[in-house]
Amino acid sequence: MSKGTHSRFHYRFLMWHFNTRLRYVLGAGVLFCLFVLAGKVSSIMGWHHYVHESESGQRFTVLVNTWRRPDLLKKSVQHYSSCPRVDAIRIVWSESREPPKDSLVSDLLSYVESASRKSTHMIKLKIDMHDEDNLNTRFKPLNDLDTDAIFSVDDDVLVPCDTLVFAFTVWTSAQDSMVGFVPRMHWIQSEMQDASFPRYIYGGWWSVWWMGTYSMVLSKCAFLHQKYLDLYTNHMPVQIRDYVTHKRNCEDIAMSFLVANATQGPPIWVKGKSYEIGTIGISSLTGHSEHRTACLNMFMDMYGYMPLVHSNVKAVDARSTWFW
Ligand SMILES: *[C@@H]1O[C@H](CO)[C@@H](O)[C@H](O)[C@H]1NC(C)=O
Numbered sequence: 335m336s337k338g339t340h341s342r343f344h345y346r347f348l349m350w351h352f353n354t355r356l357r358y359v360l361g362a363g364v365l366f367c368l369f370v371l372a373g374k375v376s377s378i379m380g381w382h383h384y385v386h387e388s389e390s391g392q393r394f395t396v397l398v399n400t401w402r403r404p405d406l407l408k409k410s411v412q413h414y415s416s417c418p419r420v421d422a423i424r425i426v427w428s429e430s431r432e433p434p435k436d437s438l439v440s441d442l443l444s445y446v447e448s449a450s451r452k453s454t455h456m457i458k459l460k461i462d463m464h465d466e467d468n469l470n471t472r473f474k475p476l477n478d479l480d481t482d483a484i485f486s487v488d489d490d491v492l493v494p495c496d497t498l499v500f501a502f503t504v505w506t507s508a509q510d511s512m513v514g515f516v517p518r519m520h521w522i523q524s525e526m527q528d529a530s531f532p533r534y535i536y537g538g539w540w541s542v543w544w545m546g547t548y549s550m551v552l553s554k555c556a557f558l559h560q561k562y563l564d565l566y567t568n569h570m571p572v573q574i575r576d577y578v579t580h581k582r583n584c585e586d587i588a589m590s591f592l593v594a595n596a597t598q599g600p601p602i603w604v605k606g607k608s609y610e611i612g613t614i615g616i617s618s619l620t621g622h623s624e625h626r627t628a629c630l631n632m633f634m635d636m637y638g639y640m641p642l643v644h645s646n647v648k649a650v651d652a653r654s655t656w657f658w
Pocket residue numbers: 569570571595596636637
C-alpha cells in the first residue's frame with residue numbers, strides 16, 4: 335500500500351468520523367429540546383392533577399419490619415406518614431423488651447399526628463409485639479386491618495411518596511400479585527439438564543439487569559394482598575416456616591413461592607428508586623447467594639414443582655414517558 339492511499343483513507347475516515355460526531359451533537363440537541371418541551375407539556379396538559387393529589391379512594395397499610403434500629407424506624411414512620419393514601423402504619427416489633435415510651439413511641443405518635451393534621455385522613459399507628467425474633471413474624475396476620483393492600487417494607491428502605499402511590503395504583507389493577515421495586519430471578523442450572531430433576535440458581539440484581547427478566551419481587555419493599563399473611567402463617571406447609579426460622583433467611587422467597595403458587599403468574603416490577611438508609615445489608619455478606627439458591631431448591635422440593643414464573647414486564651408511569 336502506498337503512502338498516498340493510506341493518508342487518503344485516513345482523511346476520509348476522519349471526515350466520516352467528524353460527520354457522525356456532528357450528527358450526535360445535533361441529535362443530542364434535538365433530544366434535549368424534546369425533553370424540555372415534554373416537561374412543559376406535562377404541566378400544560380395537567381397530567382399531575384389526577385391520581386396524585388386525590389385523597390379519596392382506596393388506601394393501604396404500611397407494614398414496617400424493624401429490629402433494634404429505633405433511629406431508622408423513626409425516619410421510616412416520619413416518611414411514610416407523609417404519603418397520601420396511607421391508612422395505617424403497623425410496626426412488627428420482635429424484641430422481648432417493650433418499645434421505649436419516651437424515646438421512641440412518643441416521637442412516632444407525634445409524626446403520625448402532625449401528618450394526619452395536614453391531610454383529611456387520620457392515620458393509625460400500631461406496634462404489634464412479638465416476643466420472638468423470627469423472620470416469619472413479619473407475615474403474621476394483623477388484627478384491626480382496614481385495607482386489603484399491604485405495603486411490606488424494611489425499616490431501612492424508603493420509597494418516595496409519588497413512586498409509592500404509583501405502585502399502589504398498579505397493585506389495585508392486579509390485587510392478587512406482588513407488586514414491588516426489588517426484582518430477583520431464578521436461573522435453571524445449565525449443567526444439569528435432567529428435566530425430571532431440575533435445579534435452580536438464585537439471580538441477584540446483576541442477573542436481572544443482564545437478562546431483563548425476573549420472577550420474584552422482594553417483600554422488603556412490595557405491595558401484597560393481606561390474605562397472603564393468613565396463607566403464609568396458617569396454610570403454607572409448616573416445613574417451609576421451620577426452614578426459614580432455622581436458616582434465618584428466605585422468608586421473602588417463601589412468600590414469592592406462595593403467591594406464585596396461588597396465582598400461577600409472575601409478580602410485577604415497578605420502575606422507581608428505593609433508598610436504603612441503613613448500613614450494609616445481608617446481601618452484601620459473602621455466601622448470601624448460595625444460601626438463597628439452597629432456599630430456592632428446598633422450597634421447590636416442598637412444593638413438588640417450581641411455581642415461580644418469569645416476566646419481562648416493568649410498570650412505568652405514563653406521565654414520565656411522553657415520547658413512546
Ligand atoms: C398451591 O396452590 C394450590 C391451589 O391453590 C393449593 O391447593 C396447594 O396447597 C398449594 N401448595 C402449597 C405447597 O402451598
